Amino acid sequence: MDFQDIILSRRSIRRYREGAIDRGDLKKMLEAAMAAPSAVAKDPWFFYAVTNAGVLSTLAGVLPYGKMLKQAAAAVVICGYPQKAYLGETGEPGYMLQDCSAAVENLILSAQALGIGSVWLGVYPNRDRIEGIRELLSVPDNLLPLAVVSLGYPGESLPPRTRYDESLVSWVE
Numbered sequence: 001m002d003f004q005d006i007i008l009s010r011r012s013i014r015r016y017r018e019g020a021i022d023r024g025d026l027k028k029m030l031e032a033a034m035a036a037p038s039a040v041a042k043d044p045w046f047f048y049a050v051t052n053a054g055v056l057s058t059l060a061g062v063l064p065y066g067k068m069l070k071q072a073a074a075a076v077v078i079c080g081y082p083q084k085a086y087l088g089e090t091g092e093p094g095y096m097l098q099d100c101s102a103a104v105e106n107l108i109l110s111a112q113a114l115g116i117g118s119v120w121l122g123v124y125p126n127r128d129r130i131e132g133i134r135e136l137l138s139v140p141d142n143l144l145p146l147a148v149v150s151l152g153y154p155g156e157s158l159p160p161r162t163r164y165d166e167s168l169v170s171w172v173e
């Protein structure tokens with residue numbers, strides 16, 4: 001599949017078939033995440049790679065729109081690391097959110113290339129979700145849970161698409 005096809009065929013997959021994701025594939029996804037652009041290469045991120053079924057189930061209870069985690073083979077919890085982020089002239093949070101979002105996108109595109117379904121689940125800035133994850137995974141105070149990616153072999157098939165809208169583009173030529 002060429003790279004444009006990988007991008008267009010990635011859809012949020014919320015139903016999974018049985019099947020563990022091996023650690024090698026999880027590591028590839030994490031390598032992709034940590035290959036993302038990051039302001040001044042500060043890499044202000046930390047990842048929890050979760051494959052424990054009990055923890056995945058509890059995580060599903062913490063995220064109101066994350067019920068698919070009960071069936072997921074794995075999840076990656078992406079945390080920001082505010083003290084590492086490049087602040088520029090602006091102060092906290094600097095570019096942490098952009099850097100971590102780029103990492104999440106790389107991770108889910110890598111999953112797609114490996115034939116693994118994913119869905120990005122919002123955490124930050126919802127206080128309850130942040131604190132729920134902090135408690136569940138004993139996330140230290142210097143990290144900030146930002147997002148969860150639910151992962152599993154696809155149990156549903158959604159058509160490739162873009163939401164391209166010409167009215168949202170101004171060509172400056």
Ligand SMILES: Cc1cc2nc3c(=O)[nH]c(=O)nc-3n(C[C@H](O)[C@H](O)[C@H](O)COP(=O)(O)O)c2cc1C
Pocket residue numbers: 010011012013014065066119120121122123
């Ligand atoms: C910041 C963010 C938060 C999201 N949170 C959720 C969520 O809590 N639950 C969920 O099922 N999908 C969530 N999604 C996935 C979106 O619903 C999905 O990407 C969007 O509907 C477009 O569909 P597609 O991913 O299939 O292209 C989230 C996506 C983003 C970027």
